[in-house]
Amino acid sequence: QSVLTQPPSFSAAPGQKVTISCSGTTSNIGSNYVSWYRQLPGTAPKLLIYDNNKRPSGIPDRFSGSKSGTSATLGITGLQTGDEADYYCGAWDSSLRAEIFGGGTKLTVL
Amino acid sequence: QITLKESGPTLVKPTQTLTLTCAFSGFSLRIGELSVGWIRQPPGKALEWLALIYWDDDKRYSPSLKNRLAVTKDTSKNQVFLSMTNMGPVDTATYYCAYYNNTYGYFDPWGPGTLVTVSS
Numbered sequence: 001q002s003v004l005t006q007p008p009s010f011s012a013a014p015g016q017k018v019t020i021s022c023s024g025t026t027s028n029i030g031s032n033y034v035s036w037y038r039q040l041p042g043t044a045p046k047l048l049i050y051d052n053n054k055r056p057s058g059i060p061d062r063f064s065g066s067k068s069g070t071s072a073t074l075g076i077t078g079l080q081t082g083d084e085a086d087y088y089c090g091a092w093d094s095s096l097r098a099e100i101f102g103g104g105t106k107l108t109v110l
Numbered sequence: 111q112i113t114l115k116e117s118g119p120t121l122v123k124p125t126q127t128l129t130l131t132c133a134f135s136g137f138s139l140r141i142g143e144l145s146v147g148w149i150r151q152p153p154g155k156a157l158e159w160l161a162l163i164y165w166d167d168d169k170r171y172s173p174s175l176k177n178r179l180a181v182t183k184d185t186s187k188n189q190v191f192l193s194m195t196n197m198g199p200v201d202t203a204t205y206y207c208a209y210y211n212n213t214y215g216y217f218d219p220w221g222p223g224t225l226v227t228v229s230s
Contacts, residue, residue: 035216037157044206045157047218056218088157092215096173099147099159099215 003028004089004102011108016079020105022072022089028100032092034072036065039086039104048087049074076107084109112136114146114207114221121227122197128226132190132207139165139185145210146190147217148181150203158203162210163190197228 005023012018024030034052037045047056049065052072064075072089089102118130130148137144148160161181162170171179180193190207204225208217 033214033216035214037217044220044223045217046220047216050211050216050218051214054214090157090159090216097170098172099162099170099210099217101149101157101159104156 003093003096003100004091006087006089006102006105008103009106009108011110012079013110014079014081017075017077018079018107020074020076020087020089020107022074022102024070024072024091024100025093026070027095028070028091028093029067029072030070031094034065034067035090036063036072036074037088037090038083039088041085045088079109081109083107112209112219114209114219116205116207116221116224118205118224118226120225121229123230124198124228126197128192128194128197128201130192130205130207130224130226132192132221134188134190134207134209137209138188139163139183139190141165143212145212146183147208147210148190148192149206149208149217149220150201151206151223152200152203155203160194160205161192164212199228202226202228 036049039045052067053065114134145164147162163181178195183190204223206223208220
């Protein structure tokens with residue numbers, strides 16, 4: 001069981017907006033930066049968001065991140081079929097002294 | 111451009127020790143505040159962080175696996191190594207190494223990963 005909690009799956013139609021939640025505690029999300037990763041089938045994860053809400057160069061502004069208290073959210077607008085993937089949140093846990101990931105959310109674009 | 115690539119055995123027997131190599135380019139672990147991490151992913155399951163090694167040779171390990179893990183580096187060859195003892199079937203996974211940003215705590219980029227199967 002992952003320390004960070006994500007919904008296991010989510011589905012939406014092309015063009016829609018989705019938000020994926022990531023719930024943690026004061027020792028991880030509540031006191032450290034959150035990052036988000038996208039993993040397309042058969043490939044390595046790729047960084048989407050870091051420092052809670054910043055996009056690396058090359059990541060379109062359809063992707064956004066936010067954090068409030070001990071929860072974080074990834075937003076994706078203008079859904080495309082190519083967005084079908086697994087999405088993971090990550091953060092440092094100061095109590096565990098460990099990097100932790102969420103259980104992942106499988107996004108299906110219908 | 112930073113790149114990383116994992117290598118090692120694709121098949122190990124139960125109770126054996128796994129040793130993986132992460133060869134990287136585009137940065138040097140001689141330079142301060144740079145780090146490399148190891149992450150694994152069993153088939154169809156979530157990511158699991160394993161270890162970090164810092165430029166100053168400081169190391170961090172997953173609390174649940176720390177007794178079985180060892181991470182080392184060869185700065186002159188731009189390589190990082192991960193050893194995991196007493197391998198079992200539950201350790202079957204794709205193992206990734208990745209560049210770790212210490213300031214914001216994220217992994218980017220990742221290597222392509224290497225699938226390790228534990229079976230007799």
